[in-house]
Amino acid sequence: MKDDEYFAHDPAGEAGTGQPAPAAPVDAGAAEQAASPASATSVEGEGAEPESERTAELPAADGGEPAASDTPGHTEGEAGSEPAASEGDAGNPAWLRNPWVWVGVLALVLALVVGAVTWSRSNASDAQKDAVTRVVTGYYDALASGKAQAALDFGANPPAQGGLLSDAALQASQKAAPLTDVRVGDIELNAAGDQAVAQVSYKLGDRAVDTRLGLSTTGGTWELADVTGELAVSPTSVLVNGQAVTQTLNQVFPGTYAATAANDKVTVTGDPVVVTDPGAATARLSPTLALSQRGTDAAKAAGQAALKACFDTHQSAPQGCPWRISGTVTPGSVQYTLTNDPWAGFKPELDADRLTASGPVRLDVSVAAKTTVNGQPADTTTKFSTTTPLTVDLKPANPAARWGNS
Numbered sequence: 001m002k003d004d005e006y007f008a009h010d011p012a013g014e015a016g017t018g019q020p021a022p023a024a025p026v027d028a029g030a031a032e033q034a035a036s037p038a039s040a041t042s043v044e045g046e047g048a049e050p051e052s053e054r055t056a057e058l059p060a061a062d063g064g065e066p067a068a069s070d071t072p073g074h075t076e077g078e079a080g081s082e083p084a085a086s087e088g089d090a091g092n093p094a095w096l097r098n099p100w101v102w103v104g105v106l107a108l109v110l111a112l113v114v115g116a117v118t119w120s121r122s123n124a125s126d127a128q129k130d131a132v133t134r135v136v137t138g139y140y141d142a143l144a145s146g147k148a149q150a151a152l153d154f155g156a157n158p159p160a161q162g163g164l165l166s167d168a169a170l171q172a173s174q175k176a177a178p179l180t181d182v183r184v185g186d187i188e189l190n191a192a193g194d195q196a197v198a199q200v201s202y203k204l205g206d207r208a209v210d211t212r213l214g215l216s217t218t219g220g221t222w223e224l225a226d227v228t229g230e231l232a233v234s235p236t237s238v239l240v241n242g243q244a245v246t247q248t249l250n251q252v253f254p255g256t257y258a259a260t261a262a263n264d265k266v267t268v269t270g271d272p273v274v275v276t277d278p279g280a281a282t283a284r285l286s287p288t289l290a291l292s293q294r295g296t297d298a299a300k301a302a303g304q305a306a307l308k309a310c311f312d313t314h315q316s317a318p319q320g321c322p323w324r325i326s327g328t329v330t331p332g333s334v335q336y337t338l339t340n341d342p343w344a345g346f347k348p349e350l351d352a353d354r355l356t357a358s359g360p361v362r363l364d365v366s367v368a369a370k371t372t373v374n375g376q377p378a379d380t381t382t383k384f385s386t387t388t389p390l391t392v393d394l395k396p397a398n399p400a401a402r403w404g405n406s
Contacts, residue, residue, distance in 0.1 A: 125189060125193070128189055128193055128196070128217075129187045129189070129196075131217075131222050132184075132187050132196045132198055132215055132222050133184045133187065133198070135154055135215060135222045135223070135224065136184050136198050136200055136213060136215075136224075137182060137184060138154060139151055139154040139224060139227065140179060140182040140200075140202060141182075142154070143170065143174075143179050143253055143254065143255070144174060144178070144179045144180070144182075146167055146170045146171035146174055147167065147170075148161050148165055148166050148167050148169075148170050148253070149161050151170075151227060151253060152165065152227055152228075154223065154224050154227055155223060155224050155225075155226070155227035155228075156216060156223040156224065156225055158227050158228070159228060159251045163243060163245065163246075163250060163251075164231065164240060164241065164243055164245070164250050164251065164252045164257075165228065165251055165252065165253065166243060168241070168242060168243065169240070169241040169242065169243045169252070169253075169257075170253055170255065172241035172242050172258075173241060173253070173255030173256050173257065174255065176205070176241075176255075176256040176258060176272065177204045177205030177206075177207070177255065177256040177274070178204075178205065179202060179203070179204055179254070179255070180202065180203045181201075181202055181203045182200065182201075182202040183200070183201045183202065184198055184199070184200055185198070185199035185200065185201065186198075186199045187199070193217075194216060194217050194218070195214070195215070195216050195217075196214070196215045196216075196217075196222070197212050197213070197214055197215070198212065198213045198215065199211075199212055200212070200213055200277075204254065204255065204256060204274055204276070205256065207274060207276075209254075209276045209277060211276065211277035211280075213225070213226070213277075213278065213279075214226070214279075224278065225278075225279070226278035226279035227253070227278050228251040228252060228253055228278055229251075229252055229253070229254060229275040229276070229277065229278055229279065229280045229282075229283065230249060230250070230251060230252070230275075230280075230282040230283070231249075231250045231251075231252045231257055231273070231275055231282070231283050231284075231285060232248055232249055232250075232282050232283070232284045232285065233245050233248060233250060233259070233285045233286075234248055234284075234285075234286050234353075235287075235289060235352040235353040236248060236353065237262055237266075237289065237352055237353060237354070237355040237395075238259040238260060238261065238262060238268055238287055238289070239259065239260045239261070239262050240257055240258070240259055240260075240285065241257055241258065242260070244262065249282070252275050253275070253278075254275050254276060254277050254278060254280075255274070255275060256272050256273070256274050256275075257272055257273055257274075257275065257283070257285055258272035258285075259272075259285055259287035261289070261292075262355065262395070263394065263395070263397075264292060264294050264295075265291065265292055265294055265295030265298050265357075265394040265399070266289050266290065266291060266292055266295055266350065266352075266355065266394065267289065267290050267291075267292045268287045268288070268289055269287060269288045269290075270285070270286065270287030270288055272285075273285045289350060289352040290350060291348065291349075291350045291357055295350070295357060295394055296347075296348060296357070298357075298392070298394065298399045299346075299348040299357040299359075299390075299392040299394070299399065299401070300343050300346055300348075301399075302392040302399040302400060302401035303342075303343065303346065303361060303390045303392065303401045304343065305401065306390070306401040306402065306403065307338075307342070307361075307363070310322075310336070311336040313334075314332045314333065314334045314335065315331065315332070315334060316329040316334050316369065320402065320403065321403060322363070322386055322388035322403045322404070323363075323365070323384060323386055325367060325369070325382070325384075327371055327380070328371055328372040328373075329369045329370070329371050329380075330369070330370040330371065330372075330377075333369050333370035334367060334368070334369040335367070335368040335369065336365055336366070336367055337365065337366040337367075337368075338363070338364065338365060338366075339364040339365065339366050339383070340362065340363070340364040342361045342362050342363050342364075343361075345362065346359055346360075346361055346390075347359055348390075348392065350394075354393075355393070355394050355395050356391055356392060356393050356394060357391075357392045357394055357399075358389055358390060358391040358392065358405065359389070359390060360387050360388070360389055360390075361387065361388055361389070361390045362385070362386075362387045363385065363386050363387070363388065364383070364385045365383065365384055365385070365386075366381065366382075366383050367381065367382045367383065367384065368380070368381045369381075388403055388404070389403070389404055389405045390402075390403060391403075391404065391405060
């Protein structure tokens with residue numbers, strides 16, 4: 001082949017003979033002008049000679065169709081077929097060269113990562129909820145068992161045991177209306193996982209209770225925000241679930257609370273109250289108290305004893321007694337005699353808060369005494385009448401009376 005010649009592709013010759021036709025000689029300038037992108041032939045620099053384009057078909061294998069031409073840009077088969085792989089992709093399967101495959105792979109990896117994180121968080125959340133459930137059920141088990149300190153131990157900042165927060169008071173509540181059928185429902189955790197709200201239902205006797213309990217955790221231990229409710233008692237002179245109270249507002253466990261008389265000198269009427277759940281609104285126990293017949297009799301007996309004590313002094317102005325006799329009286333010479341029955345009309349009234357009975361007492365008294373008149377001794381008699389209040393403290397086993405309102 002001469003340096004200034006190249007093979008031109010002659011479709012007519014190919015179809016007729018299967019051999020390439022000889023190319024006409026052209027100069028370098030004409031070759032550069034005639035070259036097209038489809039021929040993939042280029043001329044570099046001025047006066048460079050074009051490379052001959054090989055267009056001859058390769059022989060078909062085993063009598064088949066002719067092999068594909070080496071001509072760049074040549075396609076075989078139907079129109080629309082994919083272009084031949086580049087030299088860099090020649091060793092990779094076609095699916096690896098599809099960008100959508102890689103999009104799918106990335107999406108799958110992302111889904112797996114998100115799923116793993118979600119699964120991990122779900123497991124942690126389930127463990128936290130299990131721990132919350134154990135605390136809630138443990139608290140109510142302690143209440144049902146009448147174990148005050150065990151119930152208090154489930155609280156974050158519980159009050160001290162004692163008074164109405166005692167085993168005896170709690171057991172009396174359980175006897176009056178047992179705590180049963182405790183169920184822990186939905187549990188909500190905050191994003192940090194250190195606070196929770198548990199939905200709880202149970203029965204106090206026949207009364208159904210639904211409530212929400214707040215909890216928090218520090219150091220991995222869940223604690224209830226509240227383990228007690230509040231009970232207001234008025235008057236405070238009663239016993240509540242068998243326990244004395246010394247103040248109006250009292251911390252109590254969920255349960256039933258009833259007032260009874262502190263002694264047999266008063267009667268107590270009124271319905272018990274229910275403290276439904278920890279942290280509930282203050283429940284109010286307001287029983288009605290009245291003097292019993294024994295209390296009235298005790299007040300009268302205490303008054304009689306107080307009057308006798310005044311008389312037995314034989315003094316004109318006995319200390320703590322509601323009278324004073326003027327004049328010069330020989331000490332120890334006074335004799336007192338009642339001329340009426342002061343107790344016939346004595347109707348004391350109860351002060352429920354102080355647990356005292358008081359009422360007016362009419363005294364008609366005859367007095368005999370040795371006196372000195374104009375420097376001479378004399379026996380003197382006189383009378384006086386007075387109405388004075390008498391107050392009897394009913395709290396002691398042996399009530400004590402005093403003259404006056406205080």
